[in-house]
Amino acid sequence: MAPPRPAYPIASVDRALRLLLLVARRSHIRLSEASEALGVAPSTAHRLLAMLVHHELVRQEDRHTYVRGPALAAIAGETISETELRLLARPVVEQLAAATDETVHLSVLEGRMVRYVDGVESTRALRMAARTGRTVPAHYVATGKALLAAMPWGQVERMLEGVPLEAMTDRSVTDLGVLARQLERVRRLGYAAFQGESVKGAASIAMTVREDAGRVVAAINIAAPAVRMDRARQDELLADLRNAVARLEDALRRRANDARRYDRTVTDDETAHTGD
Numbered sequence: 001m002a003p004p005r006p007a008y009p010i011a012s013v014d015r016a017l018r019l020l021l022l023v024a025r026r027s028h029i030r031l032s033e034a035s036e037a038l039g040v041a042p043s044t045a046h047r048l049l050a051m052l053v054h055h056e057l058v059r060q061e062d063r064h065t066y067v068r069g070p071a072l073a074a075i076a077g078e079t080i081s082e083t084e085l086r087l088l089a090r091p092v093v094e095q096l097a098a099a100t101d102e103t104v105h106l107s108v109l110e111g112r113m114v115r116y117v118d119g120v121e122s123t124r125a126l127r128m129a130a131r132t133g134r135t136v137p138a139h140y141v142a143t144g145k146a147l148l149a150a151m152p153w154g155q156v157e158r159m160l161e162g163v164p165l166e167a168m169t170d171r172s173v174t175d176l177g178v179l180a181r182q183l184e185r186v187r188r189l190g191y192a193a194f195q196g197e198s199v200k201g202a203a204s205i206a207m208t209v210r211e212d213a214g215r216v217v218a219a220i221n222i223a224a225p226a227v228r229m230d231r232a233r234q235d236e237l238l239a240d241l242r243n244a245v246a247r248l249e250d251a252l253r254r255r256a257n258d259a260r261r262y263d264r265t266v267t268d269d270e271t272a273h274t275g276d
Contacts, residue, residue, distance in 0.1 A: 013039065016048050023058055023068055030075040031064045040243055051237055069258075080211060080252065082108065084220060086118050088251045089209075093220070096244040100237055102224040103128040104244075107143045107206075108217070110135065111166050112159050117218075128202055139165050140172040142192040142204035143221040148179075150208050150216040151188035156183065171196040177245070191241070194235060195226045203229035205238055207245045212256035247273040 015038050022037055023029050029037075035045040049066055052058035056071040068084060080088075089106045097104040097120035105119040114137075119130035138144025139160070149154050158178065165174045173179050185261045195203040206221035221236050229237075 012048075015044075016051065019045070019048050020052060020057055020072070022073060023052075023066060029066055030056075031066075034066075037184070043077075056239070070115045082117060084255075088255065089220075089248050090118060091216070092244050093118055096120075096220070096222070096240060097122065097234075099240050100222055101224050102228075102237065103130055105131060105143065105221050105223065107147070107219050107221065109138060109144070109147040109219075112138055112163060114138045114141055114219075116143075116145065122224070126225050126227075128199075128204075128225065136198060137166055139199040140168055141221075142194045142206040143219045143255075145179075145182060145186055145194065145207050146192040146206040146219045146221075147216065149183040149192065153180055153183065168198045169196055169200050171200075173197065190209070191238060192221075195229065199228050205229075205234060205241060207241055209245055209248050209252070211249075211252045220248070242273060 001186070018038060019029075019034055022034065031042055031045055031049065034049060038045060038048075040048075049058060049060075053060055053066070053069070056069040058068055058072070059069040067087070078137065085108075086106065093104050093106055095162055101124055103119065103122045105116045107114050107116050107117075113135045115135045116131040116133065119132040121127060121130040132138055136144070138148050141243045157180075157211045160176060160179075163245045165176070165179070167174050182194075191205055191207045193203075201227040202223060204221050204223040207218050208216045209218045209220060211217045220241065224233075224237075
């Protein structure tokens with residue numbers, strides 16, 4: 001239930017805060033969308049956005065588009081939101097799909113499940129369908145195994161305790177001991193590569209993505225028909241995948257640096273004012 005509206009609201013403050021919440025929820029907004037959402041003229045929306053830009057709560061991406069600024073990231077804390085992660089990753093996912101002409105996904109771990117938060121489907125006639133929006137058990141997909149391998153085995157074991165490991169094909173892992181050995185191999189190699197465990201005839205390679213502090217926040221995978229994923233092709237795709245992960249991690253690093261830079265600026269300003 002929303003709190004009651006103040007008895008003496010200040011319209012300009014109300015609009016600025018509503019606009020800030022819009023940017024926080026969507027992670028980006030166009031000037032026309034801001035104007036429509038607030039019910040004000042574009043010129044008024046522009047002035048409000050300009051003030052948010054001045055305080056680094058919002059950053060102007062191009063002439064008409066605004067995204068979260070470093071101050072908003074600092075307020076929200078270091079943990080990146082899924083919306084912002086998807087926005088940062090989208091160009092990387094698109095470039096990787098274009099370079100390989102295979103289906104590419106960005107995924108996150110939710111308990112023992114993997115959720116595909118974004119994806120670009122291959123243009124080839126024979127291809128793997130994009131799973132965007134779907135949730136599947138982590139133990140039988142390469143993306144899930146990459147994400148599980150980033151966790152201590154004891155944590156994985158507790159999470160899966162008492163949970164039957166479903167089998168989608170005759171190659172799906174249904175034994176915790178086998179899964180433990182697979183995850184150890186994934187840790188050793190630095191990537192997960194599996195075939196036919198969730199869909200017969202499908203192959204996938206996956207790597208985790210870490211934010212600036214080293215925490216795993218997502219995984220990227222390349223999925224293709226197994227007939228196109230021989231060892232030589234897998235090695236080629238793995239090189240492309242490593243480059244994509246590095247680009248996304250670099251984007252996450254820049255985001256964290258922006259937030260830290262803002263924190264230092266605010267601290268310096270507060271110190272200067274205290275000295276006055």
